[in-house]
Amino acid sequence: xxxxxxxxxxxxxxxxxxxxxxxxxxxxxxxxxxxxxxxxxxxxxxxxxxxxxxxxxxxxxxxxxxxxxxxxxxxxxxxxxxxxxxxxxxxxxxxxxxxxxxxxxxxxxxxxxxxxxxxxxxxxxxxxxxxxxxxxxxxxxxxxxxxxxxxxxxxxxxxxxxxxxxxxxxxxxxxxxxxxxxxxxxxxxxxxxxxxxxxxxxxxxxxxxxx
Numbered sequence: 001x002x003x004x005x006x007x008x009x010x011x012x013x014x015x016x017x018x019x020x021x022x023x024x025x026x027x028x029x030x031x032x033x034x035x036x037x038x039x040x041x042x043x044x045x046x047x048x049x050x051x052x053x054x055x056x057x058x059x060x061x062x063x064x065x066x067x068x069x070x071x072x073x074x075x076x077x078x079x080x081x082x083x084x085x086x087x088x089x090x091x092x093x094x095x096x097x098x099x100x101x102x103x104x105x106x107x108x109x110x111x112x113x114x115x116x117x118x119x120x121x122x123x124x125x126x127x128x129x130x131x132x133x134x135x136x137x138x139x140x141x142x143x144x145x146x147x148x149x150x151x152x153x154x155x156x157x158x159x160x161x162x163x164x165x166x167x168x169x170x171x172x173x174x175x176x177x178x179x180x181x182x183x184x185x186x187x188x189x190x191x192x193x194x195x196x197x198x199x200x201x202x203x204x205x206x207x208x209x210x211x
Contacts, residue, residue: 004152006209007103008061014208015056015071019049021200032193036180040081041193048079048087065099068092068112082178083194086120086133093119106152113141113159124177131175131187133194139166140202153210160199160206167195 006014022029022045030042052074059067072091076084094112098104104112117137126132143162147155168191175187178194 005103005105006064006109006152008064008067010208010211011064011067012056012059012061013211014205015049015052015067017208018201018204019053021204022046022049022197025197025200029193029197032191032196035190036175036183036187037193038081038179041083041197044080044083045087045197048075048084051078062102063099064101064104065095065097068095068098082124083197086124086194089119089123090116090137106155109152110141110145113137113144117141126177129173130177131170131173131180131192131195132177133192133198135170135173135192136163136166136195136198136202139163140198153206156202156206156209160203163195163199163202167191167199170195 022042026042026046028042029045030039033039033041052071055070055074056067059070061067068091072088072095075091076088078084079087093115097112097115098108101108117134120126120137121134124132124134126134128134128138140159140163144155144159147158150158170192171190172188173192174185175181175183175192180187180190180192
C-alpha cells in the first residue's frame with residue numbers, strides 16, 4: 001500500500017482473506033497436526049475464522065482496535081485447543097495498540113505485532129526454536145522492522161516470506177512446547193501446524209496490504 005498506512009477497510013479485507021485461506025488450507029493444517037498433535041488444528045482454525053467472518057459484515061469500520069478485539073474475543077470463544085487462547089491473545093494485545101485508530105502506520109503495525117508476540121510468549125511460555133507459532137511470527141517481525149526504504153506493501157511481503165521460511169525451519173526441530181512436545185525426538189521431521197497457520201495469517205495481511 002503506497003500510502004504507508006493500513007485503514008480499517010484493509011484490516012477487514014485482511015481478516016476476510018485470512019478466513020478464506022485458512023478454509024482453503026484446513027486439510028493441510030489438519031494433516032500437519034495429525035503428525036504431531038491432536039489432528040484438530042485445521043478444523044479449529046477454520047471454525048474460528050468462519051465465526052469471525054460472520055461478524056465482520058456489520059462491524060463498524062472506524063476503529064481498528066475494536067475490529068481486532070472482536071477477532072480476538074471470537075477466536076478465544078470458538079477455537080479449541082491451545083490455538084484459541086494463543087491466537088486470541090495475539091489479536092487482543094494488538095488491539096490495545098491500535099485502540100481508537102481508524103488507520104495505522106508502520107510504527108503502530110510493528111508495535112502491534114510485537115505486542116502480539118509478547119502476549120503469545122507470556123501465555124504459552126514458548127521461546128524461539130521450541131517449534132511453535134513463535135518461530136514464524138518472530139522472524140516476520142524482524143523482517144518487517146528491517147525492511148527500510150521499501151513500501152509498506154513490500155515490507156509486509158518480506159514479513160510474510162520470513163514467516164514462511166520460519167514455518168519451514170520448524171521441520172527439523174524437536175518440539176519443546178505443546179502437544180507435540182510429548183513426542184520428544186519423534187516430533188522432528190514435521191512442520192509445526194501453528195507456525196504454518198501463522199504464516200498463512202501474515203501472508204493474508206501482505207495480500208490485503210498490496211491491494
